[in-house]
Amino acid sequence: MSDTVASQTVLEEEDSQKDKYLTFVVDGDAYGIEIRHVTEIIGLQKITPVPDMPEFVRGIINLRGKIIPVMDMRVRFNKPFREYMERTCIIVVDIHDLSIGLIVDSVAEVVNIPAAAVAAPPDLTRRGNRFIMGIGQAAGEVKLLLDCEKLLTDEETEQLLNN
Template sequence: MSNRAENLVVQDEEDTQKGKYLTFTLGEEQYGLEIKYVIEIIGIQEITVVPELPEYIKGIINLRGQIIPVMDVRLRFGKPFKEYNDRTCVIVVDIKGVSVGLIVDTVSEVYSIKDEDVVAPPDLTKGLSNRYIKGIGKGSSKVKLLIDCERLLNDQVNEELLNLSKGE
C-alpha cells in the first residue's frame, strides 16, 4: 500500500472515531472517554498487587501474556472504594503508547457526541477536581463528563506504569 493510501486509511479510521465516546458509570455519574483510546473491554480479573504504588493503581493483570497495569478510576477521582462485582469492567486503553486497564463500575455504550454539544467544565474549585475532565457532553437527557485520558496519567504515573508493563 502506498503512503498516500495508508494515510487515507488512517484518516478514514480517525474520522469514523471522531465524536465517539465509550460511556461508563462510577456510582451515579456517567463518564465518556474517546473511543480512539480504547483497545478492548474485559471483565474484572485477578489482580496481582505491586507494592509502593499509589493507592489508585491496584496492580497488574496478565492479558494473553501482556502485563497490563490497572487503575481504579473511582480512587483516581477521589471517590470511595467499591467492591468489585460481576458488573465491574476493565477498559483497556492505550495512552501515549502505554496500555492501562481502567477499572469502572459498569460500561454503558458507545455514544456519539457532536463537537458543538461539548462544553467546557465549570471552574468551581479552581481546577483541582476537574483536572481529568476535558468537557461535558450535553446531547442527551443525562450529561456525560468527558475524560481527558492523557491527564488521567501524568508523566510520573505514566513512567511508573511503563516500567510495570515492561516488568522493571
C-alpha cells in the same frame, strides 16, 4: 498498498471515531472517553498487587501475555472504594504509549457527541477537574468527558513504565 491509500485509510479510521465516546459509570456518575483511546473492554480478572504504587493503581493483570497496570477509577476520582460487582469491568486504553486498564462500575454504550454539544468544564479549583476535558450531552443526559492524557501525571506514567 501505496502511501496515498494507506494515508487515506488512516484518515477514514480517525474520521469514523470522531465525536464517538465510550460511556461508563463510576459511583453513579456518567463519564465518557474518546473511543480512539479504547483498545478493548474485558471482564474483571485476577489483579496482582504491586508494592509501592499509588493507591489508585490496584496492580497488574496478564492480558494474553501482556502485563497491564490497572487503576480503580473510583479511587482515582477520590471516591470511596467499593467491592467489585458483577458489572464491574476493565476498559483497556492507551495513554502516553502505555496500555492501562481502567476499572469502572459498568460500561454503558458508545455515543456520538458532536463538538457543538460539548461545553467547557466549570472553572473550579478542585483538583479532580483536571481529568475533565468537557461536558457532553447525549440523548438528554450529561456525560463528563475525560481527557485520557491527563488521567496519569508524567511522574505516575514513569513509575508505571519502570515497574
